Amino acid sequence: MLIPPTYAQQLHSWFSDLQNRICHALEVIEEESQILDIYQNWQSGKFEKRHWDFQQNGGGQMRILENGRVFEKAGVNVSCVLGEFAKEFAAQIPGASQDPSFWACGLSLVIHPRNPYVPIVHMNTRHIITTKSWFGGGIDLTPCVTNDADAEFFHQELQSCCNRFNPDYYPKFKKWCDEYFYITHRNEARGIGGIFYDYHNTDNFENDHAFNQAVGETFLKTYPEIVRRNMEKIWSQPEIDTQMKKRGRYVEFNLIYDRGTQFGLKTGGNAEAILMSLPPTASWPA
Numbered sequence: 001m002l003i004p005p006t007y008a009q010q011l012h013s014w015f016s017d018l019q020n021r022i023c024h025a026l027e028v029i030e031e032e033s034q035i036l037d038i039y040q041n042w043q044s045g046k047f048e049k050r051h052w053d054f055q056q057n058g059g060g061q062m063r064i065l066e067n068g069r070v071f072e073k074a075g076v077n078v079s080c081v082l083g084e085f086a087k088e089f090a091a092q093i094p095g096a097s098q099d100p101s102f103w104a105c106g107l108s109l110v111i112h113p114r115n116p117y118v119p120i121v122h123m124n125t126r127h128i129i130t131t132k133s134w135f136g137g138g139i140d141l142t143p144c145v146t147n148d149a150d151a152e153f154f155h156q157e158l159q160s161c162c163n164r165f166n167p168d169y170y171p172k173f174k175k176w177c178d179e180y181f182y183i184t185h186r187n188e189a190r191g192i193g194g195i196f197y198d199y200h201n202t203d204n205f206e207n208d209h210a211f212n213q214a215v216g217e218t219f220l221k222t223y224p225e226i227v228r229r230n231m232e233k234i235w236s237q238p239e240i241d242t243q244m245k246k247r248g249r250y251v252e253f254n255l256i257y258d259r260g261t262q263f264g265l266k267t268g269g270n271a272e273a274i275l276m277s278l279p280p281t282a283s284w285p286a
Contacts, residue, residue, distance in 0.1 A: 002101035002129065004082060011127055011209075012080045015107045016061075018216045019078045022109065023047045023063050025224050026074055033070045033231050042069045047076070052270040056083030062273045066280070070231050073112045075276035080105040089266045094199060095132030103129045106137070107216070108260065110277040111223075112247065116239035117230040119143035119150070120191070120250060122277070123219045124260065125212050135212045136198035138173065139219050140181050142191030142250060144243040150226050151192050158195050161218040165211045173197045183253050190253050247282035254278065
């Protein structure tokens with residue numbers, strides 16, 4: 001069995017702190033919003049904590065907000081687990097074909113807003129160790145209603161984040177994101193992209209860890225700003241219809257293509273935590 005790295009507690013503490021700050025930022029937005037009183041007297045949402053134990057070693061904490069004023073469903077999860085991959089899955093993971101032991105720690109979130117003008121967002125940031133080690137993660141945005149100003153702001157901030165570490169990162173990770181978050185059977189992108197990276201190891205742990213942290217900080221800088229720009233806009237049924245269709249596409253991608261979903265389910269992770277990315281409602285119009 002793999003022994004956790006000496007920096008395991010350092011990473012776990014950072015992911016947990018990021019989880020706390022993200023949940024606080026979203027709860028502040030819930031308190032700020034006024035426009036939803038026009039539609040229905042929804043109460044401001046609060047995150048509920050749910051702990052889970054990994055069947056081998058370790059576990060995680062889910063933070064779930066449901067039926068809020070701004071966020072219909074938001075999940076911000078942290079996990080830190082130690083175990084062994086199943087033989088048939090180990091062959092797909094770098095460094096695990098000979099020794100299936102692994103240690104993994106990270107944060108993953110998906111947010112489904114009520115207002116169709118506020119985009120769906122996904123972000124994760126993680127570190128995995130087998131006989132090799134690497135960071136992975138990214139942020140991508142899925143608007144239901146097109147907003148060019150938001151898209152430009154979002155990508156500019158991601159580019160700025162990447163450029164602090166390497167000017168090659170943004171074009172490389174943007175392309176990776178565009179290719180990864182593509183629904184092949186629909187011949188369409190899931191959203192407007194962002195950045196995606198995996199197996200990231202430059203042989204400079206401190207620098208790679210700092211980049212991973214910067215991605216999390218960029219989420220805190222960008223997404224709350226985009227939410228506040230749009231959360232007071234009034235919507236009607238056509239926008240809801242578009243939102244439901246976009247959510248349906250989100251479900252298709254996560255269940256058919258997403259490697260994180262497959263990783264979690266095939267390593268015995270908590271199904272509720274893994275599938276929290278799915279929206280509360282969706283549709284598949286003919």
